[in-house]
Amino acid sequence: MSTPAPSSPRPLAATAPRGGGGLHRFANPGRFLRLTDRLLPWLWALAVAVTGAGAAWALFFSPPDWQQGETVRIMYVHVPMAWLAMGGYAGLAVASLMSLIWRHPLADVAARELSPVGAMVTALCLATGSLWGRPMWGTWWAWDARMTSVLVLFFLWVGHAALVRAFDEEERGARAGAILALIGAINLPVIKWSVDWFNTLHQSASVTRISAPGMHVDMLYPLLVCALGFTLLFAALVLARVRAAVMEKRLRQMQLAQARRQEGAA
Template identity: 80%
Template sequence: METADTSPGARPLPLSAAPPRAGLHRFANPGRFLQLSGRVLPWLAAAAVLTLGVGLAWGLFLSPPDWQQGETVRILYVHVPMAWLAMGGYAGLAVGSILSLIWRHPLADLACRELSPVGAMATALCLATGSLWGKPMWGTWWVWDARLTSVLVLFFLWLGHAALVRAFDDTERGARMGAILALIGAVNVPIVKFSVDWWNTLHQPASVTRLGAPGLHVDILYPLLVCGLGFSLAFAALVLARTRAAVMERRIRALQLAAARRADIA
């Protein structure tokens, strides 16, 4: 028998016996979410491993060196997908925050809570690999230009959200504060994306998203796109697995609390 989360301050998840609601709320039922995600997660993880294995092998070992960057170009097979995930993941965090604040979607809080550590990890890898690439190409590990600084701000926003949602005993209040921070910080995402166009920076402009005339040769572009897809699938699988674990943890706590209450009554 399923039960709602009755821990202090937590937004209750609906009972599995409750009548389904229309729209996104029909996925708010923890039993339905666990059932659906349990079917999707193994396939998602397998696709991530397969795609990422092909992409990394292709990019790191089979693709040719760049005529300007030489072997250093291989860092981009990790750096560029991490940059995409840092920005795209934060856009997803903003969407989840809207679902939480406006539509009060019960699972949105949990998804956002589990998304922020993964997003912070992707952004940290973006910064680290960017520094590894910058040293041989620019002669320095770090420069305070618009792109690098805005990505660093994005990293602190990820960390701030992860810390804020866990800083309150009242979990609903923490989720609400985290959602507000996420929506305010979303202003930084277009700054990261267009900083190389708006300001004069050392960072090179977009090379992949120029439709019809990408700045990369196909021998480098294609494995980069495969790596991007593989890392995206792995990112989604990790967030989904963390969200499943959070739902199950809440259900276990709720069952334990209900059992303790029954024991007190008896």
């Protein structure tokens, strides 16, 4: 008696589905794998080079702050991690929207692989903020609006990562995770404007004031280079995870097809 074939995973489309604009030309897994095969080595090399240059500039050539002294160097990790935590979640919301509306076949995979990386950078944001806050504010943690809203963001990242893996059917998990991600996006403007809406320990925006940034260029430029380097690392890591997930799914589909052929021949 032959053994039953394993349940089929949600297939990756071989052709681009309708709607959703030009992004669907990357829906073909073979095209995506060919593109990332050429792109990833260059992206990793550029990310390491820019991050190394930014770290050296921030640690050895940027001046200490006149009030915070050498402690200000935590900023060169903390601020980029905060930007990536929010920007990455915005990307998660976009991928979830594409999954729910246009059924983009790579959107579910991208969202699934993005959430662990997003949780990691948000955890680094919270950890470095705690390390920075202890000498500046005299406490490791204060339940002000920004810190609390970023903590909520961390729980949203972790919740999404757990939810999409909690179902036997990948499609159900992807749909539940997409709904959670879109609801959680409400937290992003709360984080951004919490320092203006509430009385918090955090200072108001100093980098994003284009007309008159509240930071000297000797600190601003290395911060921006560090942010670019960490962003490139983030993108390379997510792309590598998505590529590995696509290859794994294709391998499972090939194994399933082989099992069905063997069952049919038995």
